[in-house]
Amino acid sequence: MPELPEVEYVARQLATTLVGRRIVGVEVCWARSVQGMLPEEFAARLASRSVVGIGRRGKYLLIALDGEETLIVHRRMSGNLIFAARIDEDPYVRVALKLDDGRYLLYSDPRKFGRLALAASDAIEQALPGLGPEPLAASFTPDVLAVRLAATRRPLKAALLDQSVIAGLGNIYADEALFRAGIHPLCTGASLSRDELQRLHAGIQGALRTGIEHGGTTFGRHRDVHNETGANLEHVEVYRRTGQPCLRCGTPIARITVLQRGTHYCPHCQPLK
Numbered sequence: 615m616p617e618l619p620e621v622e623y624v625a626r627q628l629a630t631t632l633v634g635r636r637i638v639g640v641e642v643c644w645a646r647s648v649q650g651m652l653p654e655e656f657a658a659r660l661a662s663r664s665v666v667g668i669g670r671r672g673k674y675l676l677i678a679l680d681g682e683e684t685l686i687v688h689r690r691m692s693g694n695l696i697f698a699a700r701i702d703e704d705p706y707v708r709v710a711l712k713l714d715d716g717r718y719l720l721y722s723d724p725r726k727f728g729r730l731a732l733a734a735s736d737a738i739e740q741a742l743p744g745l746g747p748e749p750l751a752a753s754f755t756p757d758v759l760a761v762r763l764a765a766t767r768r769p770l771k772a773a774l775l776d777q778s779v780i781a782g783l784g785n786i787y788a789d790e791a792l793f794r795a796g797i798h799p800l801c802t803g804a805s806l807s808r809d810e811l812q813r814l815h816a817g818i819q820g821a822l823r824t825g826i827e828h829g830g831t832t833f834g835r836h837r838d839v840h841n842e843t844g845a846n847l848e849h850v851e852v853y854r855r856t857g858q859p860c861l862r863c864g865t866p867i868a869r870i871t872v873l874q875r876g877t878h879y880c881p882h883c884q885p886l887k
C-alpha cells in the first residue's frame with residue numbers, strides 16, 4: 615500500500631511532467647473508482663481543465679486544476695498513476711486522462727480499492743477525513759509529536775498507523791521509524807521520555823526521507839509514473855526481515871501482530887520497558 619514516500623515521490627515526478635498540461639479527454643473504465651459523483655459528471659468536469667499544481671496531504675495525491683478544483687487521488691492498496699501512449703498499455707486502467715501532448719495519464723488499480731474525487735481547491739482539508747500533521751513539515755517538531763502521542767494509550771505502532779494522529783505513515787515506515795528510534799512497537803506514547811520522543815521524531819523523518827530518496831518501497835504494486843518499481847526495499851532495516859539478523863546487533867528480527875498488521879522489530883535494540 616502506498617504510504618507518504620510513495621505518494622510524495624510520484625507527486626514530485628508529476629510536478630515536473632504534468633503541470634501545464636491540459637486534459638482533453640476522460641474515460642472512466644470502472645465507475646466505482648470515481649467517488650462522490652457519476653462518471654459522466656466527473657468526465658465532463660475534468661475535460662479541458664489544465665493542471666496548475668501538484669501537492670500531497672498524507673497519502674493523498676492532489677492534482678490542482680484551473681477553475682479552483684483539485685483532483686484528489688487516493689491510491690489505497692494498489693493504485694498507480696502511469697503515463698502511457700495508449701489506454702490499452704495497462705490491463706488495470708480504471709480512469710484514463712488524455713493529455714494535450716497526446717499522452718495518457720492512466721489511473722491503474724488491479725484491486726480497485728483506490729478512489730478519485732474532485733473537490734474545491736480551497737476546501738481540500740474538509741474533503742479529506744481528519745488528518746494529523748504532516749511529519750515532514752517544518753512545523754512538525756518533537757513537541758508536536760509528544761502532544762499527538764500523549765492523547766492515546768494505544769501501543770505506538772497502532773498510534774503511528776492512525777492517520778488522525780500523524781498523516782502518511784503506514785506499516786512499512788512505522789516499523790522502520792520505531793527501529794531507528796530503538797523503541798518497542800508496544801510501548802505507549804505517554805511512556806516515552808524526552809530523549810525517546812526526539813529519537814522517534816528523527817526516526818519518522820529519517821525513514822520517510824530515505825523512502826522518498828529511493829523512489830518508494832515496492833513490495834506489492836507501487837510503481838512510479840514511468841511504471842518503474844521503487845528501490846527502497848533494499849534499504850529497509852526491519853520490514854519483512856523476520857528471522858534475518860538485525861543490521862545493528864545481529865539478533866534475529868522478530869514479528870508480532872498489532873492491529874492485524876505484521877510488525878517487525880529487533881528484540882535487543884527495541885526492548886519493551
Ligand SMILES: [Zn+2]
Pocket residue numbers: 860861862863864865880881882883884
Ligand atoms: Zn538489533
